[in-house]
Amino acid sequence: MHSSRRQFLGTFATATAALAFAPRLLSADEPKPRKLGLALCGLGNYSNGELAPALLETANVKLVAAITGTRAKGEKLAASHGFPTANIYGYGDWDKIAANKDIDVVYVVTPPGIHAQNVIAAFGAGKHVICEKPMANTVAECDAMIAAGQKAGKRLAIGYRLHYDPxxxxxxxxxxxxxxxxxxxxxxxxxxxxxxxxxxxxxxLAGGGALLDMGIYSLQACCMAANANPVAVTAKELPKTQPELFVEVEQALECRLEFANGAVADVWSGYDANRAELEATAAKGWFKGARPVFSYRGLNVSTSAKGKLDFGVFRQQQRHMDAVCAAIRDGGEFTCTAQVGRRDMVIIEGIYESIKTGKKVELKYA
Known part of the structure; x- marks a missing residue:
């Protein structure tokens, strides 16, 4: 009896969550909502290999412009997405971008060290912003970005695609x-x-080593599993196997996050091994992910209740951009907020402080 009731509640919760992210059905005579226009700022591998293809599949947003230092890259996207070459801009063309009313959202996909200047410039041009992770190099930069968005009356989302991964x-x-x-x-x-x-x-440019690039996925997952923010962290840098390459940043590190309810999370992040793992254990069950648990597709995830999960074929980036842009257009909410991006930078700064001092660091988010 109790088992059946738990199964029913689990199924009901899953269905409710699915409905929350499902598109609203339109009546036959109701016009489709307008697609927002998006400009990609920075045309590196992620923009060209993942975001641009996803924007061919999105229902709530379309690619209408490119901001790049390499015009040929912009021309390629203009041809594949059908926007005019007049909508290819350089990084200093914010006045022109402001004048283009087809652009509603700028997605900043430059290195983290210049996220803040690009995000603040996009707000100055009167656009909403999606900023790729990590949000910035420092908490102070995050605060400046949030303040710029509030001043402009525009919204800021972070490119945390896994928030919309089933x-x-x-x-x-x-x-x-x-x-x-x-x-x-x-x-x-x-x-x-x-x-x-x-x-x-x-x-x-990067703000740090593997932690800001790869470890941030683990930090996000640990906060998801704990359903809370950590209150303290202890960390240590691991020995470098290529000290001539990793001169400015760590090659690998370990840290332990402590949560107010007694939960602990042990995290490894590095550029010296191919790893992708996640395990969360409770008294009555577990959630496990193995390579490629944080990748763009083909995730390997199991739970003690359902075994190996299979949610079919989809693009995380399409789900993420559709959800964020629908919320911007319709005045709704999204989970990948600037406050979450800032939280992660508080944790990251705490990790580096613990490495520097050799002591536990209490995390303060105010």
Whole structure:
């Protein structure tokens, strides 16, 4: 009896969550809502390989402009997405971007070290903004970005695609409903082997090493599993196997997050091994993810109740941009807020402070 009731509640919660992210059905004579116009700011691998293809599938937003230092990249996107080449801008063309009323949203996909200047410029041009993760290099930069958005009366979302990934939504559901009880033991690892020079290991552009690039996924997942923000962190940098390459930033680190309810989360992040793991354990069940648990597609996730999960084929970026842009257009809410992006930078600064001092750091979010 109790088991059947738990199964019913779990099924009901899953269906309710699915409906929350399902598009509203329109009557036959009701016009479709307008698609917002989006400009990609920065045309690197992620923009060209993931965001641009996803924007061919989105229902609530379309690509109408490009902001780039390489005009040929913009011309390629203009041809594939059908916008005029007049809508290809340089990074200093914010006055022209402001005058283009087809652009509602700017998606900033430049290195983190210049996120703040691009986001603030986009707000100055009167546009809403999606900013790729990590939000910035420092908490102070996050505060400046949030203030600029408030001054402009525009909204800021962070490119946390996994907020709209159904596998991670299942983790959130389990944490909120406590179907298995609270997840009190959590562990995660995320990283890959980096063997060549890259802007990702330049402190000015990247803000740090693997933590800001890869470890941030683990931090997000641990907060999802705990359904809370950590209150303290202890961290240590691991020995460098390529000290000649990792001069400015860490190659790998470990940290432990502590939560107010007694939950702990152990996290590894590095550029010296190919890892992607997540495990959250409660008294009555578990959630496990193995490579590629944080990737763009084909996630490998299981739970003690349902075994291996399969949510079919979809683009995380399409789900993310559609949800954010529908909320912007319709005055709704989204979960990948600037406040969540700032929270993550508070945690990251705490991790680096713990490494520097060798002490536990109490995390303060105010």
């Amino acid at each position: 596998y991670h939504q299942e983790l959130v559901r389990l944490a909120k409903t406590q179907e298995f009880g609270p997840f009190l033991k959590i562990s995660s690892a995320n990283g890959y082997t980096l063997r060549r020079k890259s802007w990702r290991i330049e402190k000015k």
